[in-house]
Amino acid sequence: MTVATQNNKAPLAKTIGKRLRIARSCAGMPANIAAQRLGYTNATQVSLAEKGERTPPLHVLVEYAKLYVVPLDFLCGLIDDPIVDATETNQGVIANAVSDAIKEQFEKLVRSISEQASVTIAGYNQDRRDLQATCNIALQAKAALERVRELNPEFDDDWRGTARLVKHLDGLEQVGNQAAQRLYHENRMRELSVRSISSGEMAKAAKKALVRCSVIANC
Template sequence: MADATTETEMPNATHSDWLENVLMAEDGPLPAPVLFASSPKVEQLELVRVIGDRLRQARELCNLSQSVAAQRLGYSNSSKLSKVEGATDTNSVPLWLILRAAKVYEVSIDFLFGVTDDWEVGAPRGTQEWLLNVWQKLRERDMAALDHLHREVLAVSRHTAALVAGVREVAEGLSTYRARNPGFDETPASATLAGRLERLQAGARDADTALKRLHLGVAGGASEAAR
């Protein structure tokens, strides 16, 4: 013989009626759940602000000016679009504008409403955030590499400056020696020394020119060393 139906077993009644009877019997009537803490007016103002900001973001993603975007959306001028983006008008944003903006900017309606940060239509949620994180890491890596390269170039610039200055001093010293020793040019070693100095001066000029192309010109350039 079957046991009698207990208080918590569902009798011959609908599930909702049974659940209501159990709850009423144990604790009395339950208050209606509060789904939204703020008033509709407050939510309306916040939604207008969110949509305006997302419309601006979507327009900037497309690299469109406000005037060009306004024309594509159907406005005669950019003043109304400016009010919507700036949330200066507390009235509701026209539904037709949201639909057109989703098509013109090629973003999802969820993005315009602030439901998701993913702007691409049909993209799995989190895709854009992942891409932005990857891009940020690559950017940080590239910036670090550029900073390292910049320091290396500055070091080369300093060494080249020292080389140019040294060539200039050698040229000046040789010129002074020639003035004090008129017979030096007639010695066998004079031609060899002069030829090597000319090649050194040419190398210094080339290095100085290359640095100037990098906007790292050396003070007291190699042109002086050639004199």
């Protein structure tokens, strides 16, 4: 590239940069939001373009024009009026405003759902602990009743009104045994799952795979 070509490009870069800055300001859009809409990870490219230090390629300038709802000719300095079609411009501004509002409401919805899920999971875990404690108490109560029967053989005959008590304790014992068994199986499954994806097991599997590959390669 000759010096003359570079000198010709410099004013154009400054013009485009100035127009980009004006268009973004009129659109009321922060640089970081503009960068995000354009697919950049940060506002560096937007800042460099607005300073005239880096001229965006044509396809990016087109995206700038769509984003700020201005004609491409305005960004390139060919016309001075940023509003060629008032209706189209108003629609673009409204579309950007609606998009921002939807995004804000969506983020609020996600936060709300996350908070509700966190509370629900915490409550679920507490319910599981309470269930386990209740089952343990029921089993202990049934064991205590059996001890009373053992020490007092005449318990069932001499103590009136104990039939319903015994029946309910038997029911609690059955429920407690079922819950305890289910919790035991769930814990076992969780332990096996964690063990199956542990880093040590993954490393062993990787080593075995490498050995197999090396054997095949040497054959």
